[in-house]
Amino acid sequence: MAALTANINLPFKIAQNDEDNDCVNNIESCALYRMLPENAKEYVRKSPHLLEYLHLFPVDEYGIPLFFSELKRDLRSLAEPNLIYPSDDTIFIHIFFDVNDVRNYYIPIDPSFMHSVKELMPAVEYKLIDYLDALEIDPVSDEDKTRVLKGLISQVLYVAKPGENPAGLTGKVAKPGFGSRMKDFLNKDLSAKNNPRKNAAMAAVRRTPDGRIIVNPQEYSALEYMIVRDKIDVGLLKPFINDRYIEDISVDGVGAIFVEHKIFKGLKSVVGWDDTETLDNFVIKLAERTKRPITYRNPIVDATLPDGSRINIVYSTDISRKGSNFTIRKAMDDPISILKLIEFKTCDYMVAAYIWMCIENGMSLFMSGETASGKTTSLNAFTAFIPPENKIVTIEDTPELQVPHKNWIREVSKGKGKGEGEGSDVTMFDLLKAALRQRPNQILVGEIRGVEGSVAFGAMQTGHPVLSTFHASSVEKLIQRLCGDPINIPKTYVDNLNIVVIQSAVKRPSGETVRRMLSINELVGFNPETQGFSFVEMFHWNPQTDMFDFTGKGSSYLLENKIATMLGIPDHKKAAIYNELEKRARILERLHKAGYTGFYDLFHMITKVKKQGLLALDLDAI
Numbered sequence: 005m006a007a008l009t010a011n012i013n014l015p016f017k018i019a020q021n022d023e024d025n026d027c028v029n030n031i032e033s034c035a036l037y038r039m040l041p042e043n044a045k046e047y048v049r050k051s052p053h054l055l056e057y058l059h060l061f062p063v064d065e066y067g068i069p070l071f072f073s074e075l076k077r078d079l080r081s082l083a084e085p086n087l088i089y090p091s092d093d094t095i096f097i098h099i100f101f102d103v104n105d106v107r108n109y110y111i112p113i114d115p116s117f118m119h120s121v122k123e124l125m126p127a128v129e130y131k132l133i134d135y136l137d138a139l140e141i142d143p144v145s146d147e148d149k150t151r152v153l154k155g156l157i158s159q160v161l162y163v164a165k166p167g168e169n170p171a172g173l174t175g176k177v178a179k180p181g182f183g184s185r186m187k188d189f190l191n192k193d194l195s196a197k198n199n200p201r202k203n204a205a206m207a208a209v210r211r212t213p214d215g216r217i218i219v220n221p222q223e224y225s226a227l228e229y230m231i232v233r234d235k236i237d238v239g240l241l242k243p244f245i246n247d248r249y250i251e252d253i254s255v256d257g258v259g260a261i262f263v264e265h266k267i268f269k270g271l272k273s274v275v276g277w278d279d280t281e282t283l284d285n286f287v288i289k290l291a292e293r294t295k296r297p298i299t300y301r302n303p304i305v306d307a308t309l310p311d312g313s314r315i316n317i318v319y320s321t322d323i324s325r326k327g328s329n330f331t332i333r334k335a336m337d338d339p340i341s342i343l344k345l346i347e348f349k350t351c352d353y354m355v356a357a358y359i360w361m362c363i364e365n366g367m368s369l370f371m372s373g374e375t376a377s378g379k380t381t382s383l384n385a386f387t388a389f390i391p392p393e394n395k396i397v398t399i400e401d402t403p404e405l406q407v408p409h410k411n412w413i414r415e416v417s418k419g420k421g422k423g424e425g426e427g428s429d430v431t432m433f434d435l436l437k438a439a440l441r442q443r444p445n446q447i448l449v450g451e452i453r454g455v456e457g458s459v460a461f462g463a464m465q466t467g468h469p470v471l472s473t474f475h476a477s478s479v480e481k482l483i484q485r486l487c488g489d490p491i492n493i494p495k496t497y498v499d500n501l502n503i504v505v506i507q508s509a510v511k512r513p514s515g516e517t518v519r520r521m522l523s524i525n526e527l528v529g530f531n532p533e534t535q536g537f538s539f540v541e542m543f544h545w546n547p548q549t550d551m552f553d554f555t556g557k558g559s560s561y562l563l564e565n566k567i568a569t570m571l572g573i574p575d576h577k578k579a580a581i582y583n584e585l586e587k588r589a590r591i592l593e594r595l596h597k598a599g600y601t602g603f604y605d606l607f608h609m610i611t612k613v614k615k616q617g618l619l620a621l622d623l624d625a626i
Contacts, residue, residue, distance in 0.1 A: 011275070011276055011277060011278045012117070012274055012275055013260075013274050013276070014060075014111070014274055015100060015102065015109045015111075015274060016061065016062055016065075016066070016100075017062060018060045018062075019059065019060055019061060019062045019063070019064070027055055027056075027059065029166055031048065031049065031052070031055065034055065036055070036058060036059060036063070037055060039068060040058075040068065040071075041068075041071055043071050043073060044068075044071040044088075047071065047090065047096065050093070051093075051094055051096070051115075052221075052222070052225075053113065053114070053115045053117065053222065053225065053226075054088075054096055054113060056222070057096075057098075057113045057117060061098075066086055066100075067086065069086045069087050069088045069098060069100075070086065070087040070088070071087070071088050071089070072087055072088070072089045073089065073090065074089070075089055075249055075266075075267045076267075077267060079267050079268075080267055080268065080269075080516065083101075084101035084103070085099045085100070085101050085108060085268065086099070086100055086101060087099050088113070089249075091112070091243055091246045091247040091248075092246045094114060094115055094229065095112060095113065095114045095242070095243045095246055095247075096112075096113040096114075097110065097111065097112060097113070097243070097247060097249075098110075098111035098113060099111075099265075099268055099271070102272075105272070106270070107262075107270050107271055107272045108268060108271055108272075109271065109272060109273075109274060110263055110265070110271040110272065110273045110274070111273070111274050112243035112244070112273070112274075112275060114229060114242075114243055115222075115225040115226045115228075115229040115230075116226040116229050116230045116233075121219075121223055121226050121227050121230065123208055123209070124209055124217065124219065124223065124227060125227070125230070126201075126205035126208075127205040127206050127208065127209045127217055128157075128160055128161070128217060128227055128231070129231075130202045130205055130206065131160045131215075131217065132153075132156055132157070132160055132231070135156045135159065135160065136156070139152070139156075146236050146237075146310065149235075149236050150232055150236055153231065153232055153235065153236065154228060154232065157227065157228050157231060159216075160216060160217060161216060161217050161218075161219050161224055161227065162212050162216035162217065162218050162219070163219060163220065163221055163224050164218050164219070164220060238290065238293060238309060238310075239286065239289065239290070240275060240286070241253065241261075241290075241332070244261065244263060244273075244332075245309070245311060245313065245332075245334070248337060249265055249266045249267055250263050250264070250265060250266070250334055251263075251264045251265070251266055251333070251334055252264040252331065252332065252333055252334065252376070253331070253332040253334070254329075254330075254331050254332075255276075255277075255283070255328075255329055255330050255331075256326060256329050257280075257283070257324055257325070257326025257327035257328065257329050258276075258277050258278065258279065258280055258283060258326050258327045259276050259277070259326070260272045260273050260274070260275070260276035261273040261275050261276055264376075269517065277327070280321055280326075280327035280328070283327045283328050284319065284320060284327065284328050286328075287317055287319055287328040287330060288319070290315070290317065290330070291305055291307070291317055291319075293309065293310065294307035294308060294309060294315065295307075298317055298319045299319075300319075300320060300322070303318060303319040303320055303322070303323055304316075304317065304318050304319070305317045305319075306401065306402065307402070308402045308403060309332065309335075311335055312335030312403060312404070313332050313333060313334050313335045314332065314333040314335075314402045314404065315330055315331070315332045315333075316330060316331050317329075317330040318330070335404065336381070336384075336406070338602065338603060338604075339381075339384045339385070339406040339603040340381050340384070340385055340603065341385055341388065341601055341602060341603040341605075341606045342356045342359075342385040342386065342388060342389075342592070342606070343592065343595065343596045343600070343601045343606055344385075344601055344603075345381075345382060345385055346592075346596065347596075347601070348518070348519070349518065349520070349550060350378065350382065350507075350518075350519050350520060350521060351382075351520075351521045351552065352551070352552045353589040353590075353592050353593050353596075354543070354552065354554055354585065354586075354589045355521060355524060355543050355552055356589070356592055357585050357586070357588035357589040357592060358524065358542060358543065358563075358585060359386055359389060359503075359505075359524070360389040360588055360592075361563070361567060361584065361585060361588060362502065362503055362562060362567070363386060363389040363390055363446075363469075363471070364389055364390070364391055365566075365567045365570060365571075366445075366467075366469045367469060367502040367503055367562060367566075367567075368464045368469045368470045368471065368500065368501050368502050368503070369386070369470075369471050369472075369501075369502065369503040369504075369505065370452070370471075370472055370473070370474045370482065370501060370503070370504050370505070371383045371386075371471075371472070371473045371474070371505050371507060372473070372474040372475070372476045372477075372479075372482050372504055372505065372506050372507070373475075373476075373477065373506060373507040373508050374475065374477060374508060374509070375475070376509060377507045377508050377509050377519060378507055378509070378519040379473040379474075379507055380404050380405070380450070380473055381519075382505070382507055382521070383405070383448070383471060383472075383473055384404075384405055384406055384407075384603075385603070386471065387405070387406075387407050387408065387409070387448070387471075388408060388603065388606055388607040388610060389610070390407075390409065390445075390446055391445070391614070392409060392607070392610075392611040392614070393411075394409065394411065394444075394445035394446055395409075395411040395412075395413075395442075395443065395444050395445050395446075396409050396411065396412045396413070396444060396445065396446050396447075396448060397412075397413045397415065397439040397442055397444040397446075397447050397448070398412065398413070398414050398415065398447075398448040398449075398450070399415050399416075399417070399432055399435045399436055399439060399447065399448070399449050399450065399456075400415075400416055400417070400432075400449075400450030400451075401416070401417050401432065401450055401451070402416070402450070403416050404450060405448055405450065406603070407448070408603065408604050408607040413439075413442060413444070415435045415438075415439070417429075417430055417431050417432045417434075417435060418430040431456070432449065432450075432454070432456040433454070433455050433456040433459060436449065436456050436459040436460060436463070437459055439463075440459075440462075440463055440466070440468065444468065445469070446468075446469050446470075446471060447460070447463055447468055447469070447470045447471070448470075448471045448472065449470060449471070449472035449473075450472070450473065451472065451473045451474065451475070452472045452473070452474050452491070453474075453475065453491075454490050454491065455490060455491070455492075457486065457491035457492075457493055458491065458492065458493060460472065461493050461497045461498075461500055461501070464500035464501065465497065465500050470501075476506075477506065477508070478506060479504050479506065479523075479525050479527075479537075479539050482504055483498055483537055486498055495530050495535070495537075496530055496532075498527065498530060498537060499527050499528065499529045499530055499537070501527055502526065502527060502562055502566075503524065503525065503526060503527070503562070504524075504525045504527060504539070505521055505523075505524050505525075506521070506522045506523045506524075506525070507519060507520065507521050507522065508520060508522050510522075510547070512550070520545050520550075521543070521545060521552075522544075522545045523541050523543060523544050523545065524541070524542045524543040525539045525540065525541050525542065526539060526540045526542055526556070526560065526561050526562050527539045528540060528561050540556050540559060540560070540561055541555055541556060542554070542555065542556035542560060543555065543556065557582060558579070558582070560581075560582075563578075563581045563582070563585070564578045564579075564581060565578075567581065568580075568581045571621050572621075572623060573621070573623065584621065588619070591613060591618065591619075595609050595610075595613075
């Protein structure tokens, strides 16, 4: 990506300190360094730019920030947070309170944060272009590109030691070893008369006799970071994308970047854009990174970033008055397991056991709720309950689902904007029809919202269980949407869907927003005389106790009339199916206490439990 700059507005008055330069060169002599806790000292030794930032921060007024290697959920209770944690090896995040706003500050601290290398950048880029022209290899992966680019940067720049006079240096620059033709360019005169801008850029920087640009160690780190960030990564968004605690990133137009944080909820960044032209240019480059170019004719793009995050872009002031806007929904590095959801109180052991038994026995399920209610996260957690020997097909607009099974076909629709021309679209409808020929045991659809719904219900009728997400806040509204445009499911087909889970983001008395499964419902059938649907609420979230009531115990249509029959339980003993439910709840609780809370760890343990026969039904004991 091109080097497209944003504005940084620090929320505090910068401290005046004369010793920061000496501290960088001799950390042990720095008074502020000696005041830091041990974990902070370790961070500073590896990343000196963090100490530079701390010298700017008014510690006399606010105190030294707390340092955390990992954030816990109990930090939400901090009224005035002032803490720093690592986003990755070189980037740190400062969460700083704002007494005048409900949103606190999100301050990314990276190697470029403290150093203005704007004057150096044009000269470095011109010289890199010359080196790249001579490059005989063509790196493909981002990792290879990063390695090659860092190697070239090390040849372009000369790091001057304290007190050294680089102007007195002689000799040729070391050969980078990227090919024989590269050698011809190592001592090339970069002051070419046919490029006035290049001449001006090179004249503005100090150079060694062999043409390398002279920088100090901090400038080198800043330049290397910025060039890789802007040319290969996602530019200014890199700190946000790398932060595992961020769920959503929002740019509403000109102004600050906003984030939704897993611990501190809504935060405002000190990074943003001051003018629409710079923001528009950044958005164009960002869209190119997704391989779905954006134009005035095609100003709205839904795409996926290289790390798997979903992004929606709206381009230009013609339709977005504050300037181009975009929203990024971060991809999960490690999917959240059902046991983690139980820790978060999104559901409980009995709810999980019920879902487990239903999915294992081929029931179809829709996770329904409003945007950002956690539908996809919960649906993904449920996949651990699909029998390990099953074949699964997932169909999505943008790939989000992570399935732990080995026999998994992952298919993604292909819409306009990828450059193939008319007739090249592959819709979710097309993929769903193809999936029926692939003999899957389960079909997972990222979201049902159009004509693909009719194919999904057709699949259910032919015995293919379907798991999907859906936008509706209640069972009644879900049925209305299914039977109306554009899905148009015949009412007599709706009861092929077995379970509807309604999930929502709700606010607790403490003011904290949490995600809860409000109800788990069984669709029983359609009455043609009354034109109505009957359903049974199996579980109900009680907002007063923040617990789940098993309201359907003893009256489950699915457990007693479908699953118990499939398992061979006699009619007069069908109530024993609830004992099986309690047994599975106890298994999940034991696995939880044993520490198997990771998504893949839990799946492997469930597989082991099944292989050992612990889930087998003992009909003689019933």
